[in-house]
Amino acid sequence: MALDLLEAQHGRGPCPDSYGSGEPVPPVSIRVAHADARWPDFTERALGQDIVTTFAVPLRRRENLLGALNVFVPTLPDPTPADAAASGLHVAQALADAAALGLQNRSAYAQYRALSGQLEQALSSRVRIEQAKGMLAERWSVRADRAFMALRQYARRHRLPLDQVASAVIEGVEDDAELRRESGGSSDGPA
Missing domain, CATH: 1.10.10 (Arc Repressor Mutant, subunit A)
Structure with a gap:
């Protein structure tokens, strides 16, 4: 399901938008985005997967942009959408920051292992x-x-x-x- 939605983005969707700008894409109603012809392939598939809302946050470590994290929400938000959206963005950004740190550490570890092997x-x-x-x-x-x-x-x-x-x-x-x-x-x- 998620892989299908990510593949449908083809350079146009919340993930590419977040990655391209380095900024979060706030929660977007899939129905509204579909009606506005925003990300047509993506919104068509998301509707078929019963996704109601989506948003994306950048994966970055300091100034180094590594990718973007897409969040798919299959239900309508709580009655306080502004608070729920802000909370969801904060949680997703914290998760993305942790993932970015892990990716950076993995990359640094691989570089040090390669250098160690070369020196040995x-x-x-x-x-x-x-x-x-x-x-x-x-x-x-x-x-x-x-x-x-x-x-x-x-x-x-x-x-x-x-x-x-x-x-x-x-x-x-x-x-x-x-x-x-x-x-x-x-x-x-x-x-």
Whole structure:
């Protein structure tokens, strides 16, 4: 039911109006809106769903507009429509504010998780590169910077990520002779 009504809005309805303006759309009688040809597709479907009144409030966090919350009322309001409408708007806005906070927190959490994963991957990569550099420097009796240059040159020449070449060195599956040629092949003393 609600999904059908939301789909019927197609850019014209209380939700798009609230989202577009960033302001609440106060309670509107579906019959009056239908008679005025306001939101024709939406009001036609709402009448078919026995919706009497609708309103919408923006979902925003500070100045960041995230969407809009549509409220469908299947009954006539209490005898004090002004008070009921104001109360309904306040409750809906409080709910929308809570939802917006949840959406913002979810987004921030996802960003921090992604950044944390990237940093963890970069640290692991750096550790592997340092380990491979040390292994080659020890094996070839060269300085660590020369071993690193060999790793880097090999990676560039073969268009491989440096971390992948370092992993191959650690796992012992690299082409040691070709890597050594990248270092200049000569010993320049202890590391």
